[in-house]
Amino acid sequence: MATTLGAPARARRRIVGTPSSWLVWGVVAFFLVNLAGVVGSVLVSSFGTRWFGTWLPEGFTGSWYASAWREFGLFDVVWVTLQVSLLVVLISVLIGVPASYVLARRDFPGKKLVYFAFLLPILMPPITYGIPLATVLYKYGFAGNMSGVVLANLVPSVPFVILTMTPFIEQINPSIEAAARMCGAGVRAMFLRVLGPLLVPGILAAAILVLVRTVGMFELTFLTAGPDSQTLVVSLYYAMSAAGIRAQQSVDAMAVIYTSTMLVLLVVALRYVNPTQLVARVKETPQ
Amino acid sequence: MSLTVERTDPTPTGPRDPGLSHRLAERGVDRTLLLLVPAVLFVALLFVYPFGYGLQLSFAPAEGGPLASYATFFSDPYQYNTIWITLGLALPAALLNVLASVPIAYKMRGRFRGKRLLTIVLVVPITLGTVLTAQGLLNFLGPAGWFNKAVVGLGLADAPVQLVNNYWGVFFSLVITGFPFAFLLILSYLSGIDPTLEQAAATLGADWKQRFRRITLPLLAPGLATTFCLAFVLAFSVFPSAVLVGNPAGETRVLALAAYQAAYEQYDYSLASAIAMVMGAVELLVIAVVLVWRSRLYAGSTGGKG
Numbered sequence: 001m002a003t004t005l006g007a008p009a010r011a012r013r014r015i016v017g018t019p020s021s022w023l024v025w026g027v028v029a030f031f032l033v034n035l036a037g038v039v040g041s042v043l044v045s046s047f048g049t050r051w052f053g054t055w056l057p058e059g060f061t062g063s064w065y066a067s068a069w070r071e072f073g074l075f076d077v078v079w080v081t082l083q084v085s086l087l088v089v090l091i092s093v094l095i096g097v098p099a100s101y102v103l104a105r106r107d108f109p110g111k112k113l114v115y116f117a118f119l120l121p122i123l124m125p126p127i128t129y130g131i132p133l134a135t136v137l138y139k140y141g142f143a144g145n146m147s148g149v150v151l152a153n154l155v156p157s158v159p160f161v162i163l164t165m166t167p168f169i170e171q172i173n174p175s176i177e178a179a180a181r182m183c184g185a186g187v188r189a190m191f192l193r194v195l196g197p198l199l200v201p202g203i204l205a206a207a208i209l210v211l212v213r214t215v216g217m218f219e220l221t222f223l224t225a226g227p228d229s230q231t232l233v234v235s236l237y238y239a240m241s242a243a244g245i246r247a248q249q250s251v252d253a254m255a256v257i258y259t260s261t262m263l264v265l266l267v268v269a270l271r272y273v274n275p276t277q278l279v280a281r282v283k284e285t286p287q
Numbered sequence: 288m289s290l291t292v293e294r295t296d297p298t299p300t301g302p303r304d305p306g307l308s309h310r311l312a313e314r315g316v317d318r319t320l321l322l323l324v325p326a327v328l329f330v331a332l333l334f335v336y337p338f339g340y341g342l343q344l345s346f347a348p349a350e351g352g353p354l355a356s357y358a359t360f361f362s363d364p365y366q367y368n369t370i371w372i373t374l375g376l377a378l379p380a381a382l383l384n385v386l387a388s389v390p391i392a393y394k395m396r397g398r399f400r401g402k403r404l405l406t407i408v409l410v411v412p413i414t415l416g417t418v419l420t421a422q423g424l425l426n427f428l429g430p431a432g433w434f435n436k437a438v439v440g441l442g443l444a445d446a447p448v449q450l451v452n453n454y455w456g457v458f459f460s461l462v463i464t465g466f467p468f469a470f471l472l473i474l475s476y477l478s479g480i481d482p483t484l485e486q487a488a489a490t491l492g493a494d495w496k497q498r499f500r501r502i503t504l505p506l507l508a509p510g511l512a513t514t515f516c517l518a519f520v521l522a523f524s525v526f527p528s529a530v531l532v533g534n535p536a537g538e539t540r541v542l543a544l545a546a547y548q549a550a551y552e553q554y555d556y557s558l559a560s561a562i563a564m565v566m567g568a569v570e571l572l573v574i575a576v577v578l579v580w581r582s583r584l585y586a587g588s589t590g591g592k593g
Contacts, residue, residue: 024390028409035412035463037433038423045426055436099326101319108316114327121334123516123574125524127543128567129334131550131559132341155333158326216416218527219543236418237527252426255419262414270407 039259046252065257068250072235074257081231081261084146084221085214088153089207095154096161097203101195103162104169118159126219129155134223144226152220157213161206168202208269215262232258345560356561366545366562370569373541376454376529377522378573380461384469384518385511392474393503396482406474410467420460421531425451428459456532457539461522469518476510477503505584512581516574523570542566 046064048057068074103115121129133152137143142151172195180194218233225234236258239251311317348355360366391409395402415423428434428450435447450456480503488498526543533539546566550559 020390021394024394027387028391031466032408034427034434037427038420038463039415041426041433042419042423055433095325095329098322102323106319108320114323117330117335118326121330123520123571124567125520125543125570127524127526127546128563128570129338129341131546131556131563132344133333133337135344135550135556135560136337136340151333154329158329162326212413216413218417219524233416233418236416237531240418240422240531252422255422258416259414259419262416263411266410266414267407270410 042252042255045249046256048249064249064253068253068257071250072239072254074254076228077230077232077235078261080146080229081215084149084153084229084231085211087150088157088214089210091150092154092157092161092210093203093207096158096206097165097199100162100165101169103166105174118162121156121159122163126156126217127223130220130223133220137224143224144229146229148224148226149221149229149231152224153214153217155220156217157210160210160213164206164209165199165202168205169199172198205269208265212262212265212269215265232261341560341563344557345564348557349555356555356557357565359558360561360565365540369540369542369545369562370565372539373523373525373543373566374569374573376457376461376525376539376541377519380458380465380522381469381515381518383462384465384522385473385515387466388470388473388514389477389507389511392470392477393499395474396477409470412463413467415463417460417464417527418531420463421528424456424459424463424532428456451532453534454538457525457529460528460532461525464528465518465521468521469514472514472517473507473510476507476514479510480506508584509581512577512584516577519573519577520570523566523573542569 044057047060047062049059049061050057099118103111130152133155134143134148137148137151142148176194176198177190180190185194215231216233217231218237221231222234222237225231230238236251236254239254308317345356346353348359351358395405412420426432430447430449434450438444438448439446450459484506485498485502488502493501524543525541526547529535529539529541529544535544542562543566546559546562549555549562
């Protein structure tokens with residue numbers, strides 16, 4: 001597939017390439033063909049009418065999308081998903097960025113401990129802390145509605161912002177801040193007018209990664225959501241595990257809607273996030 | 288904010304003891320640290336407290352001594368085997384994702400047209416999410432799916448191969464969702480290695496095997512370890528796909544599922560917390576082993592553009 005989309009000029013040279021190249025690209029092609037099969041079968045099924053044992057369905061229709069939209073109340077679900085993810089992004093940036101500024105610029109007693117505390121929620125499997133967290137949230141009446149979903153999703157998001165932003169702030173030259181202070185800027189002016197604009201690309205990258213993670217986060221939302229606070233993934237899971245009640249194709253249609261949402265987010269994300277930043281983030285992780 | 292107070296502060300000649308705040312500031316403790324307070328409070332309230340609550344709950348079962356929940360878990364093979372089931376899925380999947388990424392990323396280091404497109408195509412599975420992957424695997428690999436049609440049509444097998452609702456369904460799902468992450472990380476680690484190092488080795492007469500073994504691999508190894516850890520964390524918490532494409536009553540009854548069932552089907556929160564704690568402990572153990580091994584490797588600059 002896409003492998004052959006490489007430059008024709010280069011591809012001509014590759015034909016006499018080493019056997020190892022052939023092997024690697026062969027494996028990639030095999031992976032991609034199967035991946036296309038996995039995605040394609042859902043896509044075809046979501047547009048198909050009756051499909052039993054043949055290569056393609058008997059006919060094509062768009063009506064499954066309409067019925068999925070109505071049956072699952074997708075408007076509400078998408079609206080909830082949007083609200084939850086935007087709230088999570090906003091709050092985690094507001095909490096995370098100041099903290100990462102301190103971690104990037106200061107050395108203080110107990111810094112390692114604080115860093116470790118921020119690292120743990122990312123390293124732990126969501127179910128491990130999700131079950132006690134859901135219990136605690138239910139105890140205080142937060143779970144079962146949107147506030148609980150937002151709070152639970154913040155647990156991995158805030159540390160994620162911190163771990164992404166700390167290396168980003170570290171690479172900003174501290175003498176810029178010193179210069180601003182010397183020219184008479186107060187702390188507030190320094191943050192808003194000097195540091196703020198410099199941080200925008202990093203914040204944008206972190207925010208988009210958090211957005212993608214939150215839209216895709218299944219476990220924590222699943223454990224804390226009530227009937228009217230489900231996000232798209234969770235309601236998709238319920239639709240699928242209750243299969244038999246609903247037509248297979250409308251579940252497929254819903255899955256396609258979910259994936260297209262994520263795809264748009266990811267393409268936007270890849271415009272702002274480059275692999276160098278990914279390494280910077282990960283290099284921080286194991287300390 | 289309270290930070291602006293810093294400027295209007297009375298001079299150290301004031302009546303209060305100037306020594307303490309000064310000495311603290313020397314060690315890095317001043318008002319800037321207040322910026323850290325919301326995040327620390329947040330982690331304490333929403334992570335440390337619930338975690339401690341769960342830990343305490345796991346030692347406070349409805350009946351029996353403090354260790355009764357753990358005893359229940361470790362005395363029942365149906366329960367404790369979930370540890371091996373989870374490791375049996377997560378370790379091979381993480382290993383495969385990392386090891387398969389290395390040659391692909393290695394071939395993709397150079398510049399060629401369509402590289403960006405290929406990267407996007409390889410990364411797309413991130414967007415699929417576990418549920419669409421599950422649905423797709425059921426459609427594609429199922430007995431009447433395209434894959435089995437092709438296999439039977441080509442004469443590779445007489446009857447459709449059983450690939451879903453068992454171990455392999457979950458394994459494929461882990462590979463599809465986990466590979467893009469591993470690949471992106473490995474690619475960025477590899478592009479962080481200075482290519483001139485390898486060229487220098489080539490001028491000295493090293494063939495590609497030696498170059499890979501003596502130059503690239505040692506520089507890449509720490510990145511491999513980190514990527515493996517992250518890939519393992521991702522695969523270890525497998526839950527939805529174990530239910531949807533696996534056999535949740537038998538060979539793919541993973542730890543997360545056992546914990547979930549204890550909490551929301553048996554309403555035994557103590558047992559559920561105990562299983563969750565075991566899950567966290569097993570995972571941290573694996574990560575600790577990898578990180579200890581990693582700490583013995585070279586950990587300096589790789590000389591790249593990163």
